[in-house]
Structures are given as C-alpha cells and as structure tokens.
Amino acid sequence: MNTDCRAKTFAEHVDGLTVKRSQRTDQLTAMLTRIAVALAGPAGARLPAQLGLPGSRDTLLRLVRALPDPPVGAIAVLGVDDFAVKRYRRYATLLLDMATHRR
Template identity: 55%
Template structure:
C-alpha cells in the first residue's frame, strides 16, 4: 500500500513494520527472544520469525554506561590464593585377606 503523505506516527518511509508493531515485536524479543517470542507473537496474531525478533533486539542501542557506586566482593573469595577445601573424612576400610596355603 502506498501513502501519498507519510504520517510519522503510523508509517515510516521504506519500512516493513509500523512503529507500533516494531515496538511490540521488540518488547517480545527482549522478553523471550527466538522461538518462544515467535510463538507468543503468533498467539497475539502476528506472524514473525525468530531471526526477526533477534535482529530487532540486536538493533537496539546499547544502554548508557553509568558510574559504579558500590563495588564489592565476597570476603571469603580470594582469587589469587584459593582456600583449600577441608579434606573429606576417610572411610574406615576393613580389609580382609584370605590366604590360601599353597
């Protein structure tokens, strides 16, 4: 369908998806991605492939980096000197040797 005058809210030049449909599919792609997202979109009534959903998600801009306010680690974790786990208790083994007279 060709429109004489483009309506920014409803259409975009050379676009295969309306902005509303693109936003819907992008949200589905962010939530479920791949096959599960395609199944949900089909349940809503939109036929879309899993690759299209992944492509829409990959096309999103990266989130802005923010300053790290708190950085912490597990105090029991030392990456250079790993603590040796305590040895397992040795089971008591009773060894019976049967000697046959030769």
C-alpha cells in the first residue's frame, strides 16, 4: 500500500438501487432469478449472455436455491415411505401430502 498516493476510491450507495458490498443490483438479481425459474438448464444459462447480462449457470442455480420454499398449509393425510438408496448403506424417508401428492 502506497500511503503517498492521493487517489481515493469513493462509491455512493443509492437507496433502492445499490446495496453495500453487493455485486448485482436488486433489479438484476430479480431478472436473473425470473430467467432461471422460467427456463432453467442450458437455455436459462444462454439467455443472460445473449441479453448482455452478467451471470453464469452456477449463478442462476444459486439464485434458484436461495428462493424460499412455497407455503405448505395444513396437511390432512400424511404418507410415509422408507426405502434403501444403497443396500445396507443409505436409507431415506419420504413424507408426502397424499391430497396433493407433493413432497
């Protein structure tokens, strides 16, 4: 670090547009999230590049994973299924809402 250097870096944060230490604006994050949810896969990874938006397929995947789970509500009938993924090694339990057949 050169203490004799006069150059200073200044960044102003604009409410509603920028967030401290953020690499994307909220608007860009929302746009990339919508693209990731709507297209997913390779098409979702290619569209931001075609539109000139910064974002890789890993970025889109992180944005989808960061989305909150949808609200579930009351479950009237619960189904339980135990199974072995690999014999004597891995076991799993699956809980299902039998009315909607959703995990």
